[in-house]
Amino acid sequence: MMLNYRNTQLHYTIKGIGNPIVLLHGFLESSNIWNFFIPSLSEKRQVICIDLPGHGKSGNLEEVHTMELMAGAVHHVLTHLEIEKATLVGHSMGGYVSLAFSEKFPIMTSGLALINSSPDEDSEERKATRDRAASLVKRNKTAFVNMAISNLLSQENSLKFRSEIEELKKEALTFSTEGIVAALKGMKIRTNKLEVLKSLESQKFIVAGKDDPIMDYNRIENVAKTCNCKLISLNDGHLSYIENRLALQNFMYFID
Ligand code: MLT
Numbered sequence: 416m417m418l419n420y421r422n423t424q425l426h427y428t429i430k431g432i433g434n435p436i437v438l439l440h441g442f443l444e445s446s447n448i449w450n451f452f453i454p455s456l457s458e459k460r461q462v463i464c465i466d467l468p469g470h471g472k473s474g475n476l477e478e479v480h481t482m483e484l485m486a487g488a489v490h491h492v493l494t495h496l497e498i499e500k501a502t503l504v505g506h507s508m509g510g511y512v513s514l515a516f517s518e519k520f521p522i523m524t525s526g527l528a529l530i531n532s533s534p535d536e537d538s539e540e541r542k543a544t545r546d547r548a549a550s551l552v553k554r555n556k557t558a559f560v561n562m563a564i565s566n567l568l569s570q571e572n573s574l575k576f577r578s579e580i581e582e583l584k585k586e587a588l589t590f591s592t593e594g595i596v597a598a599l600k601g602m603k604i605r606t607n608k609l610e611v612l613k614s615l616e617s618q619k620f621i622v623a624g625k626d627d628p629i630m631d632y633n634r635i636e637n638v639a640k641t642c643n644c645k646l647i648s649l650n651d652g653h654l655s656y657i658e659n660r661l662a663l664q665n666f667m668y669f670i671d
Contacts, residue, residue: 420491423474426466427492431457435501436670437489438464439509441531442598443563443587445471448506448656452664459668463501465492467512469594471586480597482508482605486516493523502526502618502670506656508598514608517615526670527612528620530663531653533630534608534638545603549596556595560587566628568652579657612642619644622666627653 417424428446430453438449446464456462466473467485476484489512493501502525505513510532517524537545551559564584565573573580587595612619621644623635630653639646647666651658 417472418492418495420488421476423468423476424472425468425474425488425492426472428453428464429461429496431459431461434460434671435493435498436460436462436667437493437501437503438462439467439489439503439505439512440464440470441505441507441509442602443470443560443590443595444506444509444583445586447471447586448583451660452656452667455664456667461498463492463496463498465489467509467598469597470590475591475594475597478593478597478600479604480594480601482511482515482601483519484601485512486519489516490520490523499523500525502528504528504530504667504670505532506530507532507653508602511602511605511608514611515605517617518608518611521615524615524617526618526620527615528622528667528670529644530622531624531627531630531655532621533635534612534642535634536605536607537603542603545599549599552592552595552599556592557588559595560584568628568654568658569626572651572654572658576654576657609638609642612638612644615642618671620647620666620670621645622647622649622655622663624649624652624655624658626651629653 449464468476503513510529621639649659
């Protein structure tokens with residue numbers, strides 16, 4: 416479905432009835448990453464998947480897509496659908512957006528699950544990487560997309576899941592340079608949401624990959640403890656929805 420929003424369009428899918436769950440993809444991804452999970456999940460509840468601004472079939476809003484701006488787009492879709500409360504599940508950047516959403520709209524948040532994600536802000540080193548990434552995207556989008564996606568899992572799993580990774584890359588290459596850069600800039604300036612996560616009173620989960628190359632597993636373990644989140648530890652890297660598909664399906668199915 417397409418929905419008008421601030422001179423552009425937002426794309427989302429909706430399936431099933433009852434107790435809404437919103438699935439938010441990460442950077443360079445789209446709502447397609449959830450395709451495997453929708454059939455079983457939508458048997459017991461309503462499943463809404465949204466393409467975040469600049470990703471999938473959704474348009475761009477501004478030069479910088481802050482996590483709050485993206486959360487505003489999510490809010491627009493939910494308001495349009497007359498959904499008053501939902502559980503948010505966010506993969507990586509989708510987790511940053513879920514946290515921004517729960518900060519802005521706490522009474523609409525009935526649960527939160529961060530998948531391969533974290534409430535921490537970027538380190539100074541990572542901020543510098545974002546700048547380099549933005550200039551590479553502008554010069555050579557293909558090189559950037561190939562490199563960025565390959566960096567998310569081990570060489571072994573890149574081979575094991577070669578066709579899934581190729582699909583991801585192929586789709587990311589259809590995203591506009593402006594949309595990719597806007598997300599990089601937004602992630603770079605995102606603020607720390609540890610207190611938001613800590614004070615959120617709904618059910619909270621963190622799914623973490625023990626070998627995630629871009630999220631420090633020990634830090635995530637600590638965050639889960641500090642913020643009273645149930646931790647689900649999986650093997651492998653940053654792409655649990657590919658690398659640990661059945662475990663993730665099982666986890667999502669049993670969220671209330
Ligand atoms: C993502 O997978 O959404 C991003 O790689 C997260 C990040 O770069 O911080």
